[in-house]
Structures are given as structure tokens and as C-alpha cells.
Amino acid sequence: MTSTTTATRVCFQLHVDPDRVPEYLARHAPVWPEMLVEIAASGRxxxxLFLGDDGTLIGYYETDDDTAAQAYLAASPVAARWESEMAGFFVGLDGRPDQSAIALTEVFHLHDQLAAVSPTPSTESTRS
Incomplete structure (x- = not known):
């Protein structure tokens, strides 16, 4: 059976204290195995994650239900412990990083735009 569910693409931004970038990188190489399991179990x-030298952090993931994924991680003791340890790395943050990040609006997606302009099979045959 083929699913008709379209994945939601989520992108967010946080800012890591530039003085703590090396330590932040070390904490992610690798992430705790139990946290990796929780992220996957949430449906993400x-x-x-992408990190600039100035501390700009951009995150991206896909999910079928972002509300459910967020709720799962919000209720996870493992995620709460991880986010508590990570919170001190971020500048201007109120609350857990995973719940306080700035959501970014998607303005372009190649696949979606190609699908919108690609010819349908019936128009392709009329060009021949």
C-alpha cells in the first residue's frame, strides 16, 4: 500500500555562543545513542544540524506529524536530560532548545517547483 502522506519539512535556527562552538561540536560527536533512538522514535x-563559525545553528528534519514528534520529545526523560545539558550553549534562549528554536519559513523546494512545471504525460505526447 502506498502512503499519500506528504512529509513536513522543518527548518529552525538557534544561536550557539561563539566561544562555546568547539565544545558544542564535541558534544555532538557523537550524540548519546539513547538520544538518537528517541529522535528516531519521535518520527523525525x-x-x-549545520553550524556557522559565528554560532548560527540551522537544523532541518522531516516528519509526517511534527506536533506528535514535538510532543513525544517533550515527554521524553532522555530528551529532557539532553536538552538541559545543551541549553547553556545557546544565546538568547528561553526554555529548552528543542522547544524554543525559531522556525524558518520554507520559500523554495526544488522538487515541488519541478513537479509544478513538468509536463504531464498527455502534454508530452502532443509535443511530438
Whole structure:
């Protein structure tokens, strides 16, 4: 059976204290195995973090239900412990990093735009 669920793409921004970037990187190489399991169990996949030299942190993941994924992690004792340890790395943050990040609006996605302009099979055959 084929799923018709479209994954939600989520991108967010945080700011790591530039003086703590090396320590932040060390804490993510590697992330606790039990935290990795919780992220996957929440329904998040294709999860990546990107960090600039100035501390700008951009995160990205895909999920079928972001509300459920957030609720799962909010209730997870492992995630609470991880987020508590990570909170001190961030500048201007109120609360847990995973619940206080600035959500970014998607303005372009190649696949979506290609799908919108690609010819349908019926229009392709009329061009021949």
C-alpha cells in the first residue's frame, strides 16, 4: 500500500555562543545513542544540524506529524536530560532548545517547483 502522506519539512535556527562552538561540536560527536533512538522514535528523519563559525545553528528534519514528534520529545526523560545539558550553549534562549528554536519559513523546494512545471504525460505526447 502506498502512503499519500506528504512529509513536513522543518527548518529552525538557534544561536550557539561563539566561544562555546568547539565544545558544542564535541558534544555532538557523537550524540548519546539513547538520544538518537528517541529522535528516531519521535518520527523525525533526515535530521541534520549545520553550524556557522559565528554560532548560527540551522537544523532541518522531516516528519509526517511534527506536533506528535514535538510532543513525544517533550515527554521524553532522555530528551529532557539532553536538552538541559545543551541549553547553556545557546544565546538568547528561553526554555529548552528543542522547544524554543525559531522556525524558518520554507520559500523554495526544488522538487515541488519541478513537479509544478513538468509536463504531464498527455502534454508530452502532443509535443511530438
Amino acid at each position: 528523519r533526515n535530521y541534520s
